[in-house]
Amino acid sequence: MRVAVGDDAVILREGLARLLQEAGFEVVGVAADAEELLELVDRSEPDVAIVDIRMPPTHTDEGLRAAKAIREAHPAIGILVLSQHVHARYAIELLSSGTDGVGYLLKERVADLEELSASVRRVGQGGSVLDPAVVSQLVGRRRQADNPLEHLTDREREVLALMAEGRSNKAIAERLFVSEHTVEKHIKNIFGTLQLPQTPDDHRRVLAVVTYLDSE
Amino acid sequence: MRAKLFLLVAAAVGAAAAATWLAAHAGADRPTEPGAYLTLLVGVSLIGSGLASWQARPDNRLGPVMVLTGFAWFAGLLSEATSAPLYTVGVAVEYVFVVGFIYVVLSFPSGQLRDTLDRTIVAVAVAALGLQVVAMLFGSGSGLRCGGGCGDNLIQLFHDNGLALTLLNVERLIAAVLTLTAVVMLTARWLNASAAQRRELTWVLLAGNAMLLALAVTVVDDLVGNPLKSTPAKVWFFTLALVPIAIVATFVRRRLARGSVAGLVVQLGGPTEPADLRAALARALGDPTLDLAYWFPAEARYVTGDGRPVEVPGADSGRRSTFVERDRTPIAMLLHDPALEHNSGLVQSVCAAAGLALENERLQAELRARLVELNASRGRLVEATDAERRRIERNLHDGTQQRLVSIAMSLGLLESRLAPGQSDAAPIVREARTALTLALEELRELTQGIHPTLLVERGLPVALEELCRRAGLPAHLKVDLDVRLPDQVETAAYYFVSEALSNAVKHSHGNEVRVNVGYDGATLTVEIADDGIGGAAIGGGGGWAGSGSGLRGLADRVEALGGQFTVSSPPGRGTRLKAEIPCA
Numbered sequence: 001m002r003v004a005v006g007d008d009a010v011i012l013r014e015g016l017a018r019l020l021q022e023a024g025f026e027v028v029g030v031a032a033d034a035e036e037l038l039e040l041v042d043r044s045e046p047d048v049a050i051v052d053i054r055m056p057p058t059h060t061d062e063g064l065r066a067a068k069a070i071r072e073a074h075p076a077i078g079i080l081v082l083s084q085h086v087h088a089r090y091a092i093e094l095l096s097s098g099t100d101g102v103g104y105l106l107k108e109r110v111a112d113l114e115e116l117s118a119s120v121r122r123v124g125q126g127g128s129v130l131d132p133a134v135v136s137q138l139v140g141r142r143r144q145a146d147n148p149l150e151h152l153t154d155r156e157r158e159v160l161a162l163m164a165e166g167r168s169n170k171a172i173a174e175r176l177f178v179s180e181h182t183v184e185k186h187i188k189n190i191f192g193t194l195q196l197p198q199t200p201d202d203h204r205r206v207l208a209v210v211t212y213l214d215s216e
Numbered sequence: 217m218r219a220k221l222f223l224l225v226a227a228a229v230g231a232a233a234a235a236t237w238l239a240a241h242a243g244a245d246r247p248t249e250p251g252a253y254l255t256l257l258v259g260v261s262l263i264g265s266g267l268a269s270w271q272a273r274p275d276n277r278l279g280p281v282m283v284l285t286g287f288a289w290f291a292g293l294l295s296e297a298t299s300a301p302l303y304t305v306g307v308a309v310e311y312v313f314v315v316g317f318i319y320v321v322l323s324f325p326s327g328q329l330r331d332t333l334d335r336t337i338v339a340v341a342v343a344a345l346g347l348q349v350v351a352m353l354f355g356s357g358s359g360l361r362c363g364g365g366c367g368d369n370l371i372q373l374f375h376d377n378g379l380a381l382t383l384l385n386v387e388r389l390i391a392a393v394l395t396l397t398a399v400v401m402l403t404a405r406w407l408n409a410s411a412a413q414r415r416e417l418t419w420v421l422l423a424g425n426a427m428l429l430a431l432a433v434t435v436v437d438d439l440v441g442n443p444l445k446s447t448p449a450k451v452w453f454f455t456l457a458l459v460p461i462a463i464v465a466t467f468v469r470r471r472l473a474r475g476s477v478a479g480l481v482v483q484l485g486g487p488t489e490p491a492d493l494r495a496a497l498a499r500a501l502g503d504p505t506l507d508l509a510y511w512f513p514a515e516a517r518y519v520t521g522d523g524r525p526v527e528v529p530g531a532d533s534g535r536r537s538t539f540v541e542r543d544r545t546p547i548a549m550l551l552h553d554p555a556l557e558h559n560s561g562l563v564q565s566v567c568a569a570a571g572l573a574l575e576n577e578r579l580q581a582e583l584r585a586r587l588v589e590l591n592a593s594r595g596r597l598v599e600a601t602d603a604e605r606r607r608i609e610r611n612l613h614d615g616t617q618q619r620l621v622s623i624a625m626s627l628g629l630l631e632s633r634l635a636p637g638q639s640d641a642a643p644i645v646r647e648a649r650t651a652l653t654l655a656l657e658e659l660r661e662l663t664q665g666i667h668p669t670l671l672v673e674r675g676l677p678v679a680l681e682e683l684c685r686r687a688g689l690p691a692h693l694k695v696d697l698d699v700r701l702p703d704q705v706e707t708a709a710y711y712f713v714s715e716a717l718s719n720a721v722k723h724s725h726g727n728e729v730r731v732n733v734g735y736d737g738a739t740l741t742v743e744i745a746d747d748g749i750g751g752a753a754i755g756g757g758g759g760w761a762g763s764g765s766g767l768r769g770l771a772d773r774v775e776a777l778g779g780q781f782t783v784s785s786p787p788g789r790g791t792r793l794k795a796e797i798p799c800a
Contacts, residue, residue, distance in 0.1 A: 009618045015625035022632055054613070060673040084617050085660060087670055088685060089678050108656045111624035111649055113632045133657075142690050144728065 001124050004044065005030045006037030006066065007052035007082070016050065016110055023117040033057075034066035041070050041077065047124040048078040052107075053090065064090060071097060078123035082107045086133045092214055095128060095207055103129030103166070118171075128166035128206040135164040138213035148194050149213075156193075159186040164209045221267065224283065228263045232256060235293035250453040255293060258453065261460035262286030268467065272561070277327035278320065282460065285316025289456075303367025308349050314391070314431070315341045317459060318398060321424030324463065325416050325558040333401060337394055344394070347387040355380025388435040395428040395435075402428075412503045413555035416466065423462035427455040473502055473562050480569050493573055494521075497550070500566050507551040508574070510581035518549050521577065523585035526551075540567045540574055548574040594776040595704070602667075602707055609667035617659055624652045668710055676706045676733070683714055684731060688721035689746070695733040701740060701799050708773045708797055709733070709742050715770050716744040716793050724748025724791055740799055745792040752785040770795070 003025045007013035013030045020027050028044040031037035033056045041049050049070055053063035067079045078101035081094060091104035103123045109131065110116045119129045139161045143149055152160065155176075162172045169187070173180045191198050194212055199205050239255040250258070263286035270279025292313055294306025318341055322334045329335050354376040356369055406414065406421050430452035437448045480500045498506040509518035509526040518526045529535040529551060536557055538550040556563055567574075631645045671679035677695040684691035700706070713731055720729045726748030734741045752767065770793070771781040779797035 009614070011622040012618055012625075015622050015629075019625055019629055022629055054669075059610075060669070084613055084621070085664060085669060087682065089670065089674065089682055106656075107621045108624045108653055111621070111628035111652075113628050116628075137685060141685055142688060144690050 001048065001121065002026045002028050002044070002046040003120060004028050004037065004040050004046040004049045005051075006032075006034065006040075006049065006055065006063070008032050008055045009052070012052070012107070019110060019113060019116060020050075020120070023113050023120075025117070025120060034062045034069075037066055038069055038073075041074060045074065046077060048080060048101075048120050050080045050082060050120070053081050053083040061090065064094065067094065067102070068097065071102075076101075078102070078120075078126065080105060080119060080123045080129065082110070086131070086137060088134045088137050088214070091130055091134045092210055095130065095210055100126035100128070104134065105129060105131045106133055122166060127168075130165050130206065130210065132161070132165055135161045138164065138210065141213075151193055152190060156186050156190050159183060160190050160209065163187065163190075164206060164213065166206050221271075224263075224267065228260075228283075228286065231287055231290040232259050232263075235259060235290035238293045238296040241296075249296060249449075250293075254453045254457060255290075257457045258460070259286050259289045261457055261464065262289060265460045265464040265467070268464070272467070278323065278325070278463075279327075281316060281319055281323075281327070282463070285313050285320065288313040288316055298367050300368040300370050304352070304370040307352060307369065308371075311345055311348060315345060317424075317427060317456065318394070320463070321402065321420065321428070321459065322398065324420045324424075325466070333397075337398055337401075340390060341394055344387045344390045347383050347390075351380040351383035351387070354383070385439055388439050391435045392432045392439070395432040399425050399428050399432075410505070410553045410555060412501075412505070412553035415469075415502055416555050416558060419462040419466050420459070423455065423458035427452070427459050430455045470559055470562060473500070473559075480566065493570070493577055497566060497570055500569075501550075501552065501556060501562065503553045503556055505553055508577070509549045509551060510574070510578040511546040511548060512582050512585045514582070514586070519581055519585045521581050521584070523581060523588040538563050538567065540571065542571055542575055547571070547578050591776065591778060594772070598708070598773060598776045599704060602704065605667040609663045609669065612659065612663045612666075617656065617663070620652060620656050620659070624649055624656070627652065668707075668714075671706055671710050672703075675700050676709055679706075679710055680713055680731065680733065683710070683717060687717045687729065689717075689724075689726065690728040691717065691731060692728065693731045693733075697733055697735045697740070699735070701735070704777060705740055705797050705799050708777055708779070709740055709795065711773060712742055712770055712793075712795050713744060715766055719752075719766050720744065720746040720748065720791070723752070726790060735799070738799060740795075740797045742795045742797070743792065744794075745790060747790045749787070750785045750789050750791050751787040752783060752791045767793075 003020050005013050005016050005020070005027060007016065007030075010032075013032070017027045017030055028046045029040045031040045034051075037049065037051060049067075051063040051066050053061055055062040055066075063081050063083075067081055070077055070079055079094075080103040081090070082105055083090065084107050086106065094102050094104050101123050103119055105119060109119070122129055139149075139157060149157075158176065159172060162175060167175070169180050169183045173183045176183070188198075190196075196208050196212060199208060236252050236256045239250060240252040262282050266279050266282025266284075266286060268279075269276065269282060273279065288309060292306060292310045294302045295310050297303045297306055315338065319329070319338055322337065323329050329338065349371075352369055352371050353373045356372055356375070356377060402421055402425060406417055409417055430448065433444075434448040434452045437444045480496055494506065494508050497508065498504055509520060511517075512519045512523075512525075515525075518528065520526055526549070528549065529537055534554070535551050536554045538552065538556075539546060540548045540550065550563070550567070552563075627645055627649045631642060631649070634642050634645065668679050670682055677697055680693055680695060684693045701709075713733075717729060717731075720726060724746040726746035729744060729746045732741075732743045732745075767783060774781040774795040774797060777797050778800075779795055782794045783791070784794070785791040
């Protein structure tokens, strides 16, 4: 898989490139700001672009805007946005932009090589990735006692969180050391309790869950 | 002064008696003379009001000029005498009083001629009087005046009645031009005057213009051979009496205005508002444009009632200032119309009557000025704090956080490169990475608390949404705001909600919090209500013990922006915190 990296901090983009190469990805190039990244993506059409959310010139949400621009120009390229802050709002904006193959991760997650390659692969294949910190903020949010979420079992809540992170049934099953069949059963219960329409598509499922969690 | 006054009054009585007698005994063949009553009325009103004005304001030339004009008027009546010396003097000074009238009308109320045109008119009038004396060198006693019954002209040197009459006609012509010029000028001056100036000028202007116009008609009538007979002269004499009457009436009116000072004293006895004080003084002084400024000793300058600085008006600013002092310490400054300068008596009594109220008001203005200063410095402190927080967050983000992330990356790399044989090292690396992740998490919490980047990037609604999402209690957010507000307002509102939420979580024992944010185009209102135990106070109290300083901090931030902070926290019925922040 071919990857492009955009980050204004040189130690981070070089470190990230090294990690990606270590994990077996081909790094097509690195960029120091959004403009440079867009050129790089135009030129080398990678499978995935990894972009820091906060870059020059304003150091605010350039990464998100770059992601949007890449989306419009190259709908097939997966985009993984990295951030040093947990901003659920940005993650949800990114996920609700309507297309597949997007992710939002905290920067330090990339240090876990397995997680990094799994996330890049998932985004590259059109899946979604949502940082566990964001998910736990959404799931762990304090709610009224009569909220449907409060009726979920602890296990179901765990499954819900892993689902929101963008993981497939198989990955969830591996994580929880249960069979895929059990995971499917949990998911059916969750969707029933929350009265969400069942959807076979993983990305749609993430979006449905996240939107639900955000709105409650 | 008393002796001088007595002498003047005695002289006036004598002159009046003599002139009246002369007027009463004037020949019936000279019907254009004023007659006894008008003679007495004009002269007495001139001398009387002149003396009154002189007494009241010795430094104003108007009084002496009016007195002199009165005597000149009586002296002019000597032309009715049959005795040759008296008659000669009488004719020579016959019209001196007209110059006096012109001077009075032009210089009212200051007693000073205002400009070159004024002075020119008076100078030409004096020159025209000279013509009368020149004419006397040529004309005989009866040739100069009426048909008969006149005294002899003692200073006649040549015998040329024709030339004498021509000279008198030239004098009349000059008089007509001068009076019309003066009428136009006085009218223009009145039209340009302020309300306060008009109050002073109107009556004298009307009387003066009437007198001048009547004079113009009279001399023109004389020039063209008296077709109107004695009527213009009669009207003129009558209008002459009007001028001193108008002046006296204006003075009486001033006195009456001073009487309103008594009303002012009564009015100021009760509790007053700054606006009431200004309005009361404006009414008493008859100057609706009046403004008040108060002495602010800390900065040695004058400030408005609400503490803003005021400049002392310059000489050419069209405004005048009167300073009010108590015990030789400045208290206040009255900014008023220049017209009030001619009525300093009224201004002085108003200032004296309002002294205490002004002093009171001054203290309040001083307090407000200090408050304005205090608020400004508080605002600067908050601003400086915010800037510092932004700087620290930025430094942490760009420095420490990135370095820690890069270490985590290196550890990740190391972990993957560990040969399977060295598997006992793997747990240690993993441990280090976990510890690093925790450190980064803590750092993230810290930087987010220091400076909310989301607020800057996305504005208040999004930042508040994030706050509520993270709150330790179910938080219901309702935001009615679709514009960006000034940075410091958004920041204050953000920290207000942040602090209030964590207070509610820690102290309220409630089940939920409601956050309502509204904006009406001028004021941002933020309200946070929980359903907990209540009993919170800015000073701390109830189950909120120890939280006092938190609320105090909230109040400080809101008040630094000129906002209002209110706490409503009845025991057992929840706590409602409300901030209203102006967004000017």
